[in-house]
Amino acid sequence: MGTAPGEFRTPHALAFDSQGRLFVADRGNVRIQIFQQDGIFVTEWKHFGRLSGIFIDANDVLYAADSESSATSNPGWQRGIRIGSAVTCHIFSFIPDPAVNPGGTSAAEGVAADMHGNVYGAEVGPRQIVKYVRND
Template identity: 45%
Template sequence: PHGFFIDADGYIWTSDARGVGDKGHQVMKFTQDGTLLMTLGTAGVAGDGEDTFDGPADVAVAPNGDIFVVDGHGNNRVVKFNKDGEFVMSWGEAGTGPGQFNEPHSVAFDSQGRLFVGDRVNERIQVFDQNGQYLAEWPGIMASGMDITEDDVIYVADYQLRLGIVIANANDFTEIGFIENAMPEGVTVDGMGNVYAGEVLPRNLKKFVKN
């Protein structure tokens, strides 16, 4: 498992990025007791079609149930499915322009339903509407993971460039905080404002308590 998302109904989504034998290159939906409900992609098959991924990095689900997969390790695209798992559209290609990507690695929604995509190697976060229309970007950050709270505060895990967790206003990217002493690839925030950082290389999970 690589990326995780819990939707409004409490279902758990994960991207099974690495392909080994007849496993991987899929996105899966589970109940909280581990019952598998849906799979997207073809097990063990890397590709760029409607039913294949190549190392999907992250997944997020919109309030209406639409599913957005950042297919970023082997492809440079975002793939959209409806709530039933049917392919709707995809966008993106390799490059540095608006709507182009270099290893997109994370995805999150703000309160307006805008889609934030961590375009990691291009050192920026791009913002889109849910039909793939480019809206804005935030340069100077290598987002490996991110989380956006209900009041539009964005937490970005950047262990490569900024070397910590960047906290900002998601509406205008004004930075309002920074957490040092972390090498995070993933980040999430609980309802109390505590921040959790997943560190891959040290194999740690750190909790930062809100003051």
């Protein structure tokens, strides 16, 4: 347990990109850590949030779910799915949480996307799967 590169505080989700690199959502350290398959640390990204879920599709599009952040602890924060590149780490899209009244729900804990680009989030509190609709 730790905060240095290659150390973890709360490893919460895993995904591989098309190059076979392992992406670890290290929620407790508010970062994604990236490793080669032999365990060698490559880099870390800190701008996707406190990730609970991560999914990378065949085109290296990274989908990130953060169920822990809030506007109270992080002013300006919005609930939803962040979408970016597993190659460049650039976030290029955001799908807001579809809940009209999010007070009775939890944010997405897990995330997945199908081959048609439909995005789904798994919510622990209400025990449900929610479809997120892209507007871009």
